[in-house]
Amino acid sequence: MSATAPTETQDLAPVRTESLAELLISTERPPRPSALSACLTFGWRAMLKIKHVPEQLFDVTAFPIMMVLMYTYLFGGALAGSPQEYIQYLLPGILVMSVVMITMYTGVSVNTDIEKGVFDRFRTLPIWRPSTMVGYLLGDALRYAIASVVILTVGLIMGFRPDGGFLGVVAGIAVLLVFSFAFSWIWTMFGLLLRTEKSVMGVSMMVIFPLTFLSDIFVKPETMPGWLQAFVNNNPITHVSSAVRALMDGTSPTTELAWTLGWVVLLVGVFGPVTMRLYNRK
Amino acid sequence: MSSMAIETAGLVKTFGENRAVDGIDLTVRAGTVYGVLGPNGAGKTTAVKMLATLLRPDGGEAHVFGHDVVREADAVRGRVSLTGQYASVDEDLTGLENLILLGRLTGHAKKAARARAGQLLEAFGLTEAAGRQVKNYSGGMRRRIDIAASILNTPDLLFLDEPTTGLDPRSRNQVWDIVRAVVAHGTTVLLTTQYLDEADQLASRIAVIDKGKVIAEGTKGELKASVGAGSVHVRLREAAQREDAARLLGAVLDAQIQLEPDPVALTARVGTDDGARTGRGAAEQASRALAELAHAGITVDNFALGQPSLDEVFLALTGTDAGHSAPATDAQKEATA
Numbered sequence: 263m264s265a266t267a268p269t270e271t272q273d274l275a276p277v278r279t280e281s282l283a284e285l286l287i288s289t290e291r292p293p294r295p296s297a298l299s300a301c302l303t304f305g306w307r308a309m310l311k312i313k314h315v316p317e318q319l320f321d322v323t324a325f326p327i328m329m330v331l332m333y334t335y336l337f338g339g340a341l342a343g344s345p346q347e348y349i350q351y352l353l354p355g356i357l358v359m360s361v362v363m364i365t366m367y368t369g370v371s372v373n374t375d376i377e378k379g380v381f382d383r384f385r386t387l388p389i390w391r392p393s394t395m396v397g398y399l400l401g402d403a404l405r406y407a408i409a410s411v412v413i414l415t416v417g418l419i420m421g422f423r424p425d426g427g428f429l430g431v432v433a434g435i436a437v438l439l440v441f442s443f444a445f446s447w448i449w450t451m452f453g454l455l456l457r458t459e460k461s462v463m464g465v466s467m468m469v470i471f472p473l474t475f476l477s478d479i480f481v482k483p484e485t486m487p488g489w490l491q492a493f494v495n496n497n498p499i500t501h502v503s504s505a506v507r508a509l510m511d512g513t514s515p516t517t518e519l520a521w522t523l524g525w526v527v528l529l530v531g532v533f534g535p536v537t538m539r540l541y542n543r544k
Numbered sequence: 545m546s547s548m549a550i551e552t553a554g555l556v557k558t559f560g561e562n563r564a565v566d567g568i569d570l571t572v573r574a575g576t577v578y579g580v581l582g583p584n585g586a587g588k589t590t591a592v593k594m595l596a597t598l599l600r601p602d603g604g605e606a607h608v609f610g611h612d613v614v615r616e617a618d619a620v621r622g623r624v625s626l627t628g629q630y631a632s633v634d635e636d637l638t639g640l641e642n643l644i645l646l647g648r649l650t651g652h653a654k655k656a657a658r659a660r661a662g663q664l665l666e667a668f669g670l671t672e673a674a675g676r677q678v679k680n681y682s683g684g685m686r687r688r689i690d691i692a693a694s695i696l697n698t699p700d701l702l703f704l705d706e707p708t709t710g711l712d713p714r715s716r717n718q719v720w721d722i723v724r725a726v727v728a729h730g731t732t733v734l735l736t737t738q739y740l741d742e743a744d745q746l747a748s749r750i751a752v753i754d755k756g757k758v759i760a761e762g763t764k765g766e767l768k769a770s771v772g773a774g775s776v777h778v779r780l781r782e783a784a785q786r787e788d789a790a791r792l793l794g795a796v797l798d799a800q801i802q803l804e805p806d807p808v809a810l811t812a813r814v815g816t817d818d819g820a821r822t823g824r825g826a827a828e829q830a831s832r833a834l835a836e837l838a839h840a841g842i843t844v845d846n847f848a849l850g851q852p853s854l855d856e857v858f859l860a861l862t863g864t865d866a867g868h869s870a871p872a873t874d875a876q877k878e879a880t881a
Contacts, residue, residue: 275669277688277718279725282667285660286698286729292651294622303648307634310645314636314677379632383693386596387649388621543600 297390304397309404311371321367322409326360330416333480341481346421353417354434354507355479358499360413361406361442362474366466368402368446372453373462385541392538395450399443406442410435426512434509437522441502444526447533454540473499498525549574549609549701549732550595556603557590564590566756567604572734572749574609574700577727579747580736587756588736589628592703595734596626608701625694628705632690635679639670639689642678643696650697664692668722684715691722701732708742720745752861760861776812776830778837779846783807789842796836797829808845 295303312318330349333356338345372395375381384394414422414431424431449466456462476490477499483491494500501521508515550572557565565587572578582588593599595606597617605612611619633642640661647657665674668688673681678689687707694702704723708716723746727733737743743750743764750767752760760767776797780789790801790810799812812833830849837844 275672277669277721278667279721281663282722282725283729285663285667286695286726286731291622291697292653292656295649295651300649303645306648307637307645310641311634311636314638375634378635379629380634382593382598383626383632383646384649385598386621386624386626387646388618389649 294388297393300389300393301396301400304393305400308397308401312401312404318367319405319408322364322405323412325363326356326409326413327416329360330356330413330420334420337480349417349420349422351507352480353413353422354510355477355503357410357413357417357434358438358503358506359474359479361409361438362445362499363470364405364409365402365442365446366449366463366470367405368398369449369451369453369456369462369466370459371398372450373456373459376454377459391541392534395447395537395541398450399446402446403439403443406439407435410438424510424512426510430510430512434506437509437519438502438506441498441522441526444529445498447529447537450537451533451540454537473497477503479503498522498529501525547574548572548607549576550578550606550734552595552604552606554604555591555594555601555606557587557594557599558602563756565594565601568753568756568758570751570758570761572732574732575730576749577723577733577735577747579743579750580734580753581738581740581743581750582736582753583738586753588753589705590756591753592626592628592705592734592736596624596703597621623700624703625697625699625701626703626705627690627694627707628703629709633678633693636677638675638677639665639681639685640674642689642693646693647696652696660696664696668692683711684718687711687715687719688722691719695726695731698729699731701734702726704733704735706736706738709738716742754861775850776833777846777848777850778810778812778844779806780808780810781843781845785842786810788840789837792836792840792842793833796833 330353334345334349334352337352338348342348342351372381381394414435426434448469449462452462452465456465476494477497478494479499483494483500486494498521501518502525505515505518505522508518548571550570552568552570555565555568555570556563568587568591570578570580570591580588580591590599594601595608595613597613597620600614607613608620609623611623613620633639634645637645643661643664644657647660648654652660662671662674665671668691670685670688670692673685678686681689691704691707707723708719711719720742723733723735727746733746735743735746747764749763750761751758752767776793778789778793780786786803786808790803793799793810793812794801797812802811802813804810827849830847834844834847
């Protein structure tokens with residue numbers, strides 16, 4: 263592509279100063295956009311980026327498929343007698359794990375935008391300030407939805423039969439998306455806080471690995487030592503995956519849902535303001 | 545409404561130990577082009593970022609159209625726009641998408657944003673490239689789309705941070721044309737640059753900053769008078785005649801003569817204090833010197849009248865001449881070439 267650049271310069275049409283002058287004079291300043299409109303516009307930007315850089319969907323398709331296949335066949339026989347049995351328990355959990363892992367790319371994209379200088383242009387616009395961040399998260403919600411569909415499809419092919427039916431599955435995914443949206447605020451914070459993409463990735467892994475593994479995603483906590491059970495039972499990921507599992511199973515997990523909602527409020531309430539403070543101070 | 549676009553008093557920004565901006569006072573009248581001239585690391589960009597509400601000042605005050613840049617940041621944002629290497633467009637998106645995106649964010653309805661984007665692309669000669677991702681644009685196109693993105697809403701104050709750094713001469717002239725068109729409309733422009741001729745071409749007032757401080761400020765004429773109008777570069781046919789030529793030029797021009805590394809070349813600074821006071825232009829003085837050389841039978845192969853380079857401006861303004869003779873020589877060589 264770079265080879266074509268010099269010819270572009272030569273072919274570059276001249277600047278039309280007269281029409282430019284007209285443009286400068288003709289328009290009136292429109293009112294500033296509403297918060298909703300700004301958020302949706304940034305969401306649209308995220309969609310465009312998916313359109314132009316479809317490679318970035320690799321992590322929401324290939325990666326989750328790998329996870330489902332690996333863990334089902336690796337642990338299935340030992341833990342539940344057969345992979346077929348195990349996937350009934352594992353799939354909702356692995357869905358949560360995959361999507362939560364994907365959330366860390368939010369931090370990476372925030373960080374890239376800062377480096378490229380796109381961020382500073384947004385920051386000079388008179389718009390509702392959090393809209394830039396909400397835009398990222400809206401785009402990411404689409405990616406999470408894609409990942410969820412992919413995992414479910416693979417799961418169904420492998421023999422996952424949710425008792426909750428279609429509605430139960432959709433409800434489970436909806437809960438997961440809401441939680442992921444809230445959880446992503448941690449990454450927007452790190453994206454603003456850390457200097458390089460690599461350090462964002464590093465910190466993300468350090469947070470996500472213990473959180474996802476030390477939960478009830480793979481096994482029920484009963485056989486774990488007491489101190490570990492204490493952690494696992496209070497891990498937000500456990501609450502979410504229990505809620506999603508129960509919903510897909512056709513029961514109504516009131517307690518888990520309440521916990522999940524509590525975490526959502528807490529995450530947004532803490533990391534939202536911290537993110538915005540960093541954003542304004544940067 | 546204030547007739548001053550920018551007023552700052554004692555503006556300070558520190559990064560750790562480094563005082564990037566160290567007490568800058570600027571006053572920019574609305575409707576003018578103000579040039580901020582300085583080398584890399586002088587604090588130009590930091591100052592602009594504070595004025596554009598991207599950085600919080602650590603000390604002092606700054607008002608843009610009467611609005612405090614910290615307390616009334618949103619009011620400032622509604623009236624300014626900036627273009628610089630750090631305030632860029634999204635490389636993954638096409639030119640058209642970028643302009644529509646920013647059009648929407650500046651409050652245009654969907655249709656209006658699209659129309660405005662199309663018109664801007666047309667005016668900037670980018671219609672053909674509208675559907676291409678910006679990462680495939682050339683340097684000149686890139687700068688155009690950056691500026692186009694800054695005038696989606698005609699701003700009252702436009703910050704142009706080194707708009708032509710790294711551009712070839714033709715693209716640079718085109719950027720200048722754009723700036724002139726924007727200014728003709730009545731937009732105030734704050735331009736930072738490393739090039740004296742750029743400030744000379746576009747700005748009516750210039751502040752020279754170095755190490756975070758304003759070391760000179762005034763109209764172009766005032767600034768030049770303090771520096772000298774420029775240098776006379778002479779190449780002789782015979783190296784042997786250089787000593788004589790130097791003595792003669794020194795006497796006629798009452799200027800400092802510098803012998804270049806090239807054995808047949810020498811440089812004289814003209815239009816210093818004396819020239820400015822008597823109002824004699826550099827060209828007039830130079831032609832007088834040329835006549836004297838011819839009269840003395842010294843053959844001149846090549847002769848050039850150069851603008852003072854930024855290095856020379858700094859030399860003259862900071863007065864650190866002795867230690868800096870080497871860079872000055874380099875700059876003069878550049879001017880000759």
